[in-house]
Amino acid sequence: MTTVRISPSRVFAVLPLFAIACSDGARTDIAGNEGSEIHASTSQAIGTNPLGVKTEEICFTVHNPGDPNPTSVTGTRFSQRSFNAVKPNNRVILLSHGAVETREIFDGGKAGIDVDSSFARRLAKNGYMVVTIDRAGYGDSPYVRGPGAGFSLNFNSYVEMTHEIITQLHAGTYTKKVGSSCGTGPSVGLASTSVILGGHSIGGGESMLYATRYHDIDGLISFAWNNTGAASVPGGFFTNWIVPQLQQGKDYVTFFPPGASGVSDACLLGFFSQPLAQTAVAPVVPAMECANANLGKSPSGELAGTPALRQANIAALGGVGPTPTLLTFAELDTMVAGANNPAGDPDHSGQEVALWQQSCNCDVSSYTQPTAGHAMFAHETMPALVDNVVSWLHDRNLGPR
Numbered sequence: 001m002t003t004v005r006i007s008p009s010r011v012f013a014v015l016p017l018f019a020i021a022c023s024d025g026a027r028t029d030i031a032g033n034e035g036s037e038i039h040a041s042t043s044q045a046i047g048t049n050p051l052g053v054k055t056e057e058i059c060f061t062v063h064n065p066g067d068p069n070p071t072s073v074t075g076t077r078f079s080q081r082s083f084n085a086v087k088p089n090n091r092v093i094l095l096s097h098g099a100v101e102t103r104e105i106f107d108g109g110k111a112g113i114d115v116d117s118s119f120a121r122r123l124a125k126n127g128y129m130v131v132t133i134d135r136a137g138y139g140d141s142p143y144v145r146g147p148g149a150g151f152s153l154n155f156n157s158y159v160e161m162t163h164e165i166i167t168q169l170h171a172g173t174y175t176k177k178v179g180s181s182c183g184t185g186p187s188v189g190l191a192s193t194s195v196i197l198g199g200h201s202i203g204g205g206e207s208m209l210y211a212t213r214y215h216d217i218d219g220l221i222s223f224a225w226n227n228t229g230a231a232s233v234p235g236g237f238f239t240n241w242i243v244p245q246l247q248q249g250k251d252y253v254t255f256f257p258p259g260a261s262g263v264s265d266a267c268l269l270g271f272f273s274q275p276l277a278q279t280a281v282a283p284v285v286p287a288m289e290c291a292n293a294n295l296g297k298s299p300s301g302e303l304a305g306t307p308a309l310r311q312a313n314i315a316a317l318g319g320v321g322p323t324p325t326l327l328t329f330a331e332l333d334t335m336v337a338g339a340n341n342p343a344g345d346p347d348h349s350g351q352e353v354a355l356w357q358q359s360c361n362c363d364v365s366s367y368t369q370p371t372a373g374h375a376m377f378a379h380e381t382m383p384a385l386v387d388n389v390v391s392w393l394h395d396r397n398l399g400p401r
Contacts, residue, residue: 050113050114050118050121051113051117051118051121051122051125052080052125053079053080053118053120053121053124053125054078054079054080054082055076055077055078056076056077056083056176057074057075057076057176057177058074058076058077058131058175058176058188059072059073059176059177059182059183059185060072060073060075060164060165060174061073061164061168061182062136062161062164062165063160063161063164064136064143064152064153064157064160064161065156065157066152067145067152071136071141071143071144072181072182073133073134073141073161073165073182074133074134074139074141074177074182075103075131075132075133075134075174076103076107076120076131076132077129077130077131078107078120078121078123078124078129078130078131078132079124079129080124080125080127083190086129086190088172088190088191088192089193089194089401090127090128090129090192090194090400090401091127091128091129091192091194091196091218091398091400091401092128092129092130092131092169092194092195092196093123093128093129093130093131093195093196093198093221094131094132094133094162094165094169094195094196094197094198095119095120095130095131095132095199095200096133096135096158096162096197096198096199096200096203096204096206097132097133097134097135097199097203098199098201098202098203098204098224099201099202099255099298099302099303100254100255100256100295100296100297100298101138101200101201101203101296102134102138102139102140102296103132103133103134103139104139105119105375105377105378106118106119106120106130106132106377107120107121107132109285109288109289109375109377109378110285110288110289110294111282111284111285111288111289111378115284115285116282116285116377116378117382117383119377119382119385119386120132122382122383122386123386123389126386126390126400127399127400127401128196128400129192131169133165135158135161135203136153136157136158136161137149137150137153137252137298137299137302138296138298143299147249147251148251149251149299150250150251150252150253150299151251151299151300151301151304152299152301153299153301153302154299154301154302154304154305155202155206155209155302155305155306155308155312157301157302158203158206158302159206159209159210159213162206162207162210163210163213163214163216166195166197166214166216166217167216169192169195170192170193170195170216171191172187172188172189172190172191172192173187173188174187174188175187175188176188194398195216195217195218196217196218196219196220196221196393197210197211197217197219197220197221198220198221198223199222199223199225200223200224200225200376200377201223201224201225201335201336202225202302202306202309204222204223204224204225205222205225205227205306205309205310205313206309207220207221207222208220208222208225208313208317208320209309209312209313209316211319211320211323211325212313212316212317212318212319213319215321215322215323217323218323218324219324219325219326219393220323220324220325220326221325221326221392222325222328223328223376223377224328224329224330224333224336224374224376225336226329226336226337226348226349227309227310227313227314227352227355228314228348228351228352228355229337229345229346229348229351230348231333231335231336231337231341231345231348232337232343232344232345233269233270233334233335233343234255234334234335237255237256237257237266237270240257241254241255241256241257241266242254242255242303245300246300246303251299251300252297252299252300253297253298253303254295254296254297254298255270255295255298255303256270256295258292258295259290259292262291262292263286263287263290263291263292264291264292264295267286267289267290267295268286269334270335270374271286271289271290271335271374271375272285272286272289272290272373272374272375273333273334273341273342273373273374274286274373276334276342276343277332277334277342277373278371279332279371279372279373279379280370280372280379280380280381281373281375281378281379281380282380289375289378314359317355317356317359317360318359318360318361319361320356320360320361320362321360321361321362322362323362324362324363324364324365324396324398325356325360325363325364325365326364326365326366326367326389326392327349327352327356327364327365327366328366328367328368328369328385328388328389329349329367329368330368330369330372330373330374330376330379331368331369331370331372332371332373333372333373334373334374335374336374337349338350338368349366353366363396367385367388367389367392369381369382369384369385369388370384372385
């Protein structure tokens with residue numbers, strides 16, 4: 001295991017708030033006027049095939065509830081087969097990123113797949129077609145509206161937009177992306193009969209709520225999210241950094257303050273649990289992900305509404321019902337605390353599993369990725385996470401076909 005040495009950071013008092021990942025999205029331009037969209041680009045050239053996996057950029061059309069005008073969502077699909085050879089009965093895994101992230105987290109992050117490998121490509125090599133998206137307001141899916149638009153993007157927005165995306169995956173009506181913008185490419189024409197939904201951090205929380213509301217998915221996988229308690233580390237970040245930005249009326253806010261060294265100590269603590277723990281990660285990865293220039297932004301409405309998302313999930317949990325669910329956690333996570341969390345918090349992940357076992361009316365399993373922090377896909381034990389996800393899918397008769 002390797003670690004990056006940084007100056008000590010204090011652990012903040014517990015607040016009834018939330019656990020959200022730090023910036024591990026695509027290269028992000030956070031300059032510009034308030035309310036402007038967040039720009040990003042994937043770290044790997046679309047159309048190349050590292051790890052023997054083919055990629056293609058795609059587009060979906062979605063609506064933010066209350067906004068009559070559609071907006072475009074950009075994604076990437078991954079397949080070991082040629083896309084012409086993918087059949088309607090081949091299973092799709094749709095992956096939704098967390099706050100201050102983009103779809104890049106699933107494909108090597110800023111360090112690239114040569115350093116950090118690729119969660120999405122490893123799943124695709126197991127026979128699945130994997131789809132990653134930049135949710136509206138993130139990365140290559142700008143939500144270009146007037147002032148206040150960032151406050152209109154909340155967890156309900158993302159649940160309903162995810163429903164539109166899954167509907168288009170089932171119908172084959174999403175399109176290939178041509179050039180730098182959506183709207184001009186041909187329809188993919190592949191109507192996939194089986195979709196499995198996965199989400200990281202708050203994307204996992206929103207995926208949970210999706211599974212209580214809609215039953216058009218064959219499986220649910222949550223990565224590093226809990227509804228049962230708030231870890232101590234993110235509480236101080238929220239109070240001291242996020243709330244002042246919200247009070248200033250900023251449409252898009254950062255989660256972690258920048259660091260005097262050019263790297264955010266807060267991000268290192270939240271994302272990689274350093275220096276409290278020696279997580280298994282190549283040293284260049286946290287240095288790149290947590291560089292001040294790379295600290296991503298999130299819509300204010302999503303961050304401000306996170307306590308309500310937790311409450312909504314707990315209230316609706318019995319609605320998961322027929323959807324088999326895998327809850328995954330990171331052993332040394334300071335943002336979603338488990339039994340071995342280095343901040344000394346209660347075992348919130350264990351409480352989450354117990355809540356699901358008692359209340360979801362579903363087939364629920366759990367897995368904890370060893371020696372990993374909140375940025376699960378950036379750690380050296382990520383292949384073990386892939387193996388366990390694939391094994392769980394096979395055990396639920398959700399193997400590739």
